Amino acid sequence: MITNLLCSFLLLFSFVATAQKQQIYNLPQLMEQGKLTIFNRDCKVVQENSTKFLRLPDKEGEGLVWLPIKDFKNGTVTVEMRGKDVYQRSFVGIAFYGANDSTYDAVYCRPFNFQVTDSVRRIHAIQYISQPTYPWKRLREEQNGVFENDIRNAPKPTDWFTMKLVIAQDTIKAFINKAEQPSLVVKKLHSREKGKLGIFVADRSDGDFKSVIVGFEK
Numbered sequence: 001m002i003t004n005l006l007c008s009f010l011l012l013f014s015f016v017a018t019a020q021k022q023q024i025y026n027l028p029q030l031m032e033q034g035k036l037t038i039f040n041r042d043c044k045v046v047q048e049n050s051t052k053f054l055r056l057p058d059k060e061g062e063g064l065v066w067l068p069i070k071d072f073k074n075g076t077v078t079v080e081m082r083g084k085d086v087y088q089r090s091f092v093g094i095a096f097y098g099a100n101d102s103t104y105d106a107v108y109c110r111p112f113n114f115q116v117t118d119s120v121r122r123i124h125a126i127q128y129i130s131q132p133t134y135p136w137k138r139l140r141e142e143q144n145g146v147f148e149n150d151i152r153n154a155p156k157p158t159d160w161f162t163m164k165l166v167i168a169q170d171t172i173k174a175f176i177n178k179a180e181q182p183s184l185v186v187k188k189l190h191s192r193e194k195g196k197l198g199i200f201v202a203d204r205s206d207g208d209f210k211s212v213i214v215g216f217e218k
Contacts, residue, residue: 003086013022024069025212028052037066039101045151058206064095073194078214082208083111091202094165098196102116105130106200114154122150130189151176151183
């Protein structure tokens with residue numbers, strides 16, 4: 001009986017400890033408080049009905065919004081975001097292991113490829129990059145199909161959806177919405193062990209973002 005109670009207590013303690021390591025970053029609130037660091041975008045807070053979110057407008061070049069986190073190492077990152085169904089004009093995702101505004105990793109989605117019938121475009125629905133050495137074009141030319149993939153049961157291109165990254169020592173896994181199986185599993189392409197963390201849009205892309213939930217690994 002005592003053993004069972006002890007096991008239950010340990011399980012409860014483990015759950016609480018895990019929960020305590022998780023933090024929610026409300027992007028509109030952080031924007032209004034001036035706590036975000038923004039690169040190459042004029043962001044604004046938008047409200048639709050009763051929901052506020054951060055909008056990054058369309059512009060040439062990549063856009064980044066760094067959270068007030070400078071030393072994220074391993075753990076989970078979940079973002080709620082929305083793109084659009086316009087060919088080559090919607091690239092939304094998460095930036096991590098950031099050293100500066102030009103050196104970082106990102107996993108991003110191409111919503112305009114989510115539900116197309118073209119099989120080639122569909123396998124380009126989600127992408128990993130490591131800037132500046134390994135942009136998407138180089139990875140596709142040199143290691144086609146390794147760092148991008150399709151998304152099973154993909155959301156509609158204009159719907160809000162979540163992407164969860166599980167970032168370990170050498171491996172990154174990406175899960176869309178509540179999928180049990182990852183849409184993308186890749187090995188990281190650099191030796192950095194920690195860095196800045198934020199949201200990402202690619203060249204000529206806008207994007208809407210609500211929140212980022214970060215699970216910090218001890």
